[in-house]
Amino acid sequence: MAREGEGFRSGFVAVVGRPNVGKSTLVNRLVGQKISIISSRPQTTRSPIRGVRNGPGYQAVFVDTPGSQKPRDTLRARMQERVLDSLSESDVVLFMLDASQAKGGVGRGDRFVADLVARSRTPAIAAINKVDLLPRRDDALPIVDEVRGLADWEDVFLISATAGTNIEPLMDAVVRLLPQGPRYFPEGVVTDYPETLILAEYIREKALEVLREEVPHAVAVEIDEVERKGDLTVIYAIIHVERPSQRMIVLGKGGRTIKRIGTEARRDVERLLGTRIYLDLKVKVSPGWRSNRGFLERLGL
Template sequence: MSQQTCGFVAIVGRPNVGKSTLMNRILGQKISITSRRPQTTRHQIMGIKTDKGAQFIYVDTPGMHIQSRDRNKAINRFMNQAATQALRDVDCVVLLIDRTRWTDEDDVVLDKLTHVKAPVILAVNKVDRLGDKRDLLPWLETLQAKREFAAILPLSAKHGSNVAELESEVAKYLPESIHYFPDDQVTDRSQRFLAAELVREKVMRQLGDELPYQMTVEIEEFRDEQRIIHISALMLVERPGQKKILIGENGERIKSIGREARLDMERAFGAKVMLNLWVKVKRGWSDDDRALKSLGYNLD
């Protein structure tokens, strides 16, 4: 029997650098939702890839951000804790940054890695957007001075360039081990969880800056009957004005969100989906630890 390897790989970085896009690219399918808005990812999400004798267990994490007055709600603290917790007991860390931009929040992430014993690979994302590629080499040399990285790789998660090279680099640090998951499993999350995330993604993509972060989705029903999945999802907001935005004029916005989410669910689940959406006002949920736990924001 050939040698098997298996290990955990944390993908970390500040908000909106492309962590979820990178994991989806590696897996070849959508597991983590994406949008142009920072802090789209709120949970740790495992993406599992088994390639021959190697099993990579990637952990997509919320963007680590600076705590400030407007970012000190319970949900912001939860996201920072979830990202930090992902660094425990991993075999390798991929630190993702955005092109030639280094911010104070990148420093926050780098500081969190100070005591991490696992090798850290620095991945410089979105290099396809660089106006002048000649800027890249001196920038990579500057990055080498920030800490001792196991490797520094420029890549494009969106287009896939150099992603295979990143995977080869990560493979060097997977320990010899039995596989923790079946070879055909791609995530630790349930279809119910993915359904909620797909609805939330459509809200974030369609409403952009119109709707603040105080919106979450709770699945009230998930029933599979003869290859038709019946899903009832409740979108929670904090104020009546937000509810009005989500529903839209004559209900057009909620219909559009539902249509796009349903099509993505049918692709993901390989079945016909009947989706019902509702909006409810639940004041203060994003700054209430007990409410967050009841809505599935757990660090277990």
């Protein structure tokens, strides 16, 4: 690792918070590229994904973590373990919550995560997100007061990850907290998340968009093979579900649903890889995959 000149700052910034508060949206915005998938459903992110931002005199490595909550199965227990690992390995923590949900008071889930942050004894910033959803700006004031009481924050910001409100001031505050250190990733590298896992995530994102109710949580995507044939890339992917009834839902009438997932995923994947894509999607019933450690490891979970 090359040492930069005196005064270069770098470090790992864990982004934590309840499911669905906008962690992945913020990390993508800060990094300037879509490395982490986003959906309107809670528990979209399943494993920590690192995204690098380089600026004058600094390198910040953001770690987008799965939504933090009390675990209910092996998958979610592992997700939570990885959140704790990310917290303990970070130089700075960005704690996020959702202003539109905190209107009636900060929730138990937020307190649970804030406690984890406080116990990690890492310098932490609170970012109250989705302020664009508050009817009036003053609605945020009681939330700020309450958040200030949750832990000993270095700073508290009202932000909107989608509208871009207050993102630069937040970023400046993060940089101020970074310790002196080396450049961990070469310039130009945005993430070290393996390409096949990103491809799988892009497909899962479309499945989350299209599927309803309990099905999204039962879905895992595995890339079986990637074949480059000139300027065409052929991707063989498997969508795993837990029950035959879920398989029928993913397929849809006359294969309509899976076709839609495929078409939408292909568009995004083509943009990511910059080549033409042929996407071969299959649906497989893999009962109990969420509790199968070997399976989870294979999927990088």
